Amino acid sequence: MNHDLGLDHKVLAAVERLGRALGSARRHVATRHRLSLLGLSLIETLAEGRARRIGDLAAELDVTQPTVSDAVATLETRGLIARERDPADLRTTLVTLTGTGAEVAAEIAVELQPILGAEAHTAADMATTLRVLLGEIARLQQAGVITVNRSCFSCSHYQPSGARTRPRCLLLDRALRDQDLRVDCPEHQPAPL
Ligand code: SF4
Numbered sequence: 001m002n003h004d005l006g007l008d009h010k011v012l013a014a015v016e017r018l019g020r021a022l023g024s025a026r027r028h029v030a031t032r033h034r035l036s037l038l039g040l041s042l043i044e045t046l047a048e049g050r051a052r053r054i055g056d057l058a059a060e061l062d063v064t065q066p067t068v069s070d071a072v073a074t075l076e077t078r079g080l081i082a083r084e085r086d087p088a089d090l091r092t093t094l095v096t097l098t099g100t101g102a103e104v105a106a107e108i109a110v111e112l113q114p115i116l117g118a119e120a121h122t123a124a125d126m127a128t129t130l131r132v133l134l135g136e137i138a139r140l141q142q143a144g145v146i147t148v149n150r151s152c153f154s155c156s157h158y159q160p161s162g163a164r165t166r167p168r169c170l171l172l173d174r175a176l177r178d179q180d181l182r183v184d185c186p187e188h189q190p191a192p193l
Pocket of ligand 1: 157182
């Protein structure tokens with residue numbers, strides 16, 4: 001019997017089950033706020049505080065630009081999202097949350113907090129889980145399944161651990177413990193695949 005294969009399947013089954021449970025919880029929260037799932041994801045993404053172009057949002061959320069444009073227009077109508085000119089390129093529009101949108105984002109974060117189950121795990125377990133999941137995301141990006149990945153493991157500034165050294169961010173010039181790894185880093189520079 002191939003135990004490695006069996007373990008692969010168990011991990012896949014566990015991730016799929018988690019995905020279904022998270023999807024169900026997110027649908028409930030979206031419905032409560034009269035949002036589509038894409039609208040919910042847009043609000044969560046913009047809640048990080050960094051304005052985004054429509055094209056960036058489309059790539060990040062793995063949908064087409066027209067689909068994101070429609071969802072942004074709906075959220076704009078509700079006063080949750082605003083568009084502004086990109087100071088670096090006046091032909092480009094950036095999308096941000098309005099004050100009302102930020103309030104809704106905060107409510108959503110509170111409502112989704114219980115399903116994260118942070119209090120059920122030690123900080124060390126959570127940090128290890130983060131490292132393993134980011135490793136899986138990097139692997140799926142290499143395989144062409146994920147197109148956008150702005151985490152440390154796909155960054156040209158990331159220096160893996162050596163025989164006597166810890167992983168480092170060369171840009172920030174500091175060691176990166178598991179809990180320091182970034183999922184969506186504004187300083188990320190894609191490393192060659
Ligand atoms: S720049 Fe950001 S993504 Fe890149 S290694 Fe440093 S912290 Fe990680």
